[in-house]
Amino acid sequence: MQVKNLPQEFIEALPVLEQIRQAGFEAYFVGGSVRDTLLGLPIHDVDIATSAYPAEIKDIFERTVDTGIEHGTVMVLDHGNGYEITTFRTESGYQDFRRPDKVEFVRSLKEDLKRRDLTINALALAPDGTVIDLFSGITDLENKVLRAVGQPEERFFEDALRMMRTVRFASQLGFSIETDTFAAIAKNAHLLEKIAVERIHVEWVKLLLGQDLKQGVAAFLKTELYRYCPGLAQQKENLAKLLELDEFQLADELACWSLLCYLCDFSISDAKKFLKSWKTSNEIITEVTNVLTLLKHADEPTIDPFSCYKAKEKATQTAADLAEILQLKLSKETLITTYEQLPIKDKAQLTINGKVLIEKLSLKPGPILGKVLNILEHEVVLGNLPNQSEVLLQRAQELSKD
Numbered sequence: 001m002q003v004k005n006l007p008q009e010f011i012e013a014l015p016v017l018e019q020i021r022q023a024g025f026e027a028y029f030v031g032g033s034v035r036d037t038l039l040g041l042p043i044h045d046v047d048i049a050t051s052a053y054p055a056e057i058k059d060i061f062e063r064t065v066d067t068g069i070e071h072g073t074v075m076v077l078d079h080g081n082g083y084e085i086t087t088f089r090t091e092s093g094y095q096d097f098r099r100p101d102k103v104e105f106v107r108s109l110k111e112d113l114k115r116r117d118l119t120i121n122a123l124a125l126a127p128d129g130t131v132i133d134l135f136s137g138i139t140d141l142e143n144k145v146l147r148a149v150g151q152p153e154e155r156f157f158e159d160a161l162r163m164m165r166t167v168r169f170a171s172q173l174g175f176s177i178e179t180d181t182f183a184a185i186a187k188n189a190h191l192l193e194k195i196a197v198e199r200i201h202v203e204w205v206k207l208l209l210g211q212d213l214k215q216g217v218a219a220f221l222k223t224e225l226y227r228y229c230p231g232l233a234q235q236k237e238n239l240a241k242l243l244e245l246d247e248f249q250l251a252d253e254l255a256c257w258s259l260l261c262y263l264c265d266f267s268i269s270d271a272k273k274f275l276k277s278w279k280t281s282n283e284i285i286t287e288v289t290n291v292l293t294l295l296k297h298a299d300e301p302t303i304d305p306f307s308c309y310k311a312k313e314k315a316t317q318t319a320a321d322l323a324e325i326l327q328l329k330l331s332k333e334t335l336i337t338t339y340e341q342l343p344i345k346d347k348a349q350l351t352i353n354g355k356v357l358i359e360k361l362s363l364k365p366g367p368i369l370g371k372v373l374n375i376l377e378h379e380v381v382l383g384n385l386p387n388q389s390e391v392l393l394q395r396a397q398e399l400s401k402d
């Protein structure tokens with residue numbers, strides 16, 4: 001097969017491949033960018049593989065950085081963008097199911113491709129556009145099949161994360177998993193326990209953001225990979241609720257975690273523990289908490305404006321999107337409109353503040369002042385008082401006397 005029009009990202013990298021070839025070595029584009037090009041999808045990282053050893057690459061180019069020299073990866077800076085160039089390699093002795101005991105550099109493209117995870121990821125693209133397809137990856141792309149290269153179990157023993165990658169691709173691409181590959185995942189799902197949660201996290205979020213999430217989730221459940229993910233072992237039925245929903249597409253990581261926590265019916269403190277076990281960022285934990293607090297009103301037709309004010313824009317938008325996906329009684333429109341109609345979105349927008357109250361009303365800093373400000377904020381947010389300084393000062397005066 002021949003790719004006629006190379007994507008711009010590849011065209012820009014051609015001088016790098018050309019320079020390696022002129023030095024007498026082979027060089028190809030490999031990995032996800034080749035797969036995505038053949039699928040007509042945008043590409044995000046350009047990986048280059050070569051028969052030249054790292055030391056040889058460093059001789060060929062002037063500006064290089066040892067970004068992953070022990071795996072055979074050198075970054076070349078000579079041609080504008082930085083390009084990661086990895087020497088063809090084979091690996092052996094995966095005693096811990098995640099890293100090879102030994103990486104060996106080789107001169108043969110075939111040796112390199114045959115230790116890659118899936119046939120659709122084991123394609124190489126030559127600078128002239130020729131696709132090197134040694135494992136029928138193109139047929140699998142056409143048939144929308146995810147098939148491990150060679151013996152599936154061997155590939156998953158090499159790196160157990162590949163099992164999560166496979167279900168992630170099922171979701172991203174809407175492909176089905178070939179029978180033997182599927183059976184090998186089901187048999188070895190427990191090996192996922194050997195994998196760092198940070199790596200599983202990346203795949204899990206990509207799975208949930210996939211356009212064919214149901215396909216990915218169905219495989220995740222059926223292979224029982226879920227049993228070896230943090231906090232999900234007891235959640236089979238709740239996860240299966242994802243399969244019952246109408247078609248939907250999640251917007252971002254916050255939506256993913258919020259939806260999960262909601263479907264699992266986690267309390268705020270359970271949700272925090274769950275998210276911590278996945279090592280999500282503190283920002284995600286805070287925002288998910290805000291979304292779940294809003295969704296406590298899921299069965300009510302309206303929501304009080306102060307709840308939206310407290311949750312802020314991002315969480316309200318996310319709760320609104322989930323309200324639509326879950327077809328809650330509390331509708332998307334209600335959440336959005338309630339937020340948009342807030343007289344103020346932030347305390348800083350109040351026409352008075354502590355300093356003003358101290359100056360104009362001779363109030364003293366302390367709990368009373370704080371309480372007065374809170375009441376004013378509340379009443380302005382609820383629309384009970386206009387956000388006008390004279391009105392607020394007058395009300396503050398009354399309140400401070402109480």
Ligand SMILES: Nc1ccn([C@@H]2O[C@H](COP(=O)(O)OP(=O)(O)OP(=O)(O)O)[C@@H](O)[C@H]2O)c(=O)n1
Pocket residue numbers: 030031032033045047115116117118121122159161162165
């Ligand atoms: N556990 C892994 C990770 C990666 N690869 C190989 O390395 C390539 C690049 O890996 P990576 O960028 O992590 O994944 P992509 O397949 O490119 O997917 P994405 O589009 O998400 O980057 C893969 O295509 C595959 O050939 C592999 O065999 N096993």
Ligand SMILES: [Mg+2]
Pocket residue numbers: 031032033045
């Ligand atoms: Mg990639």
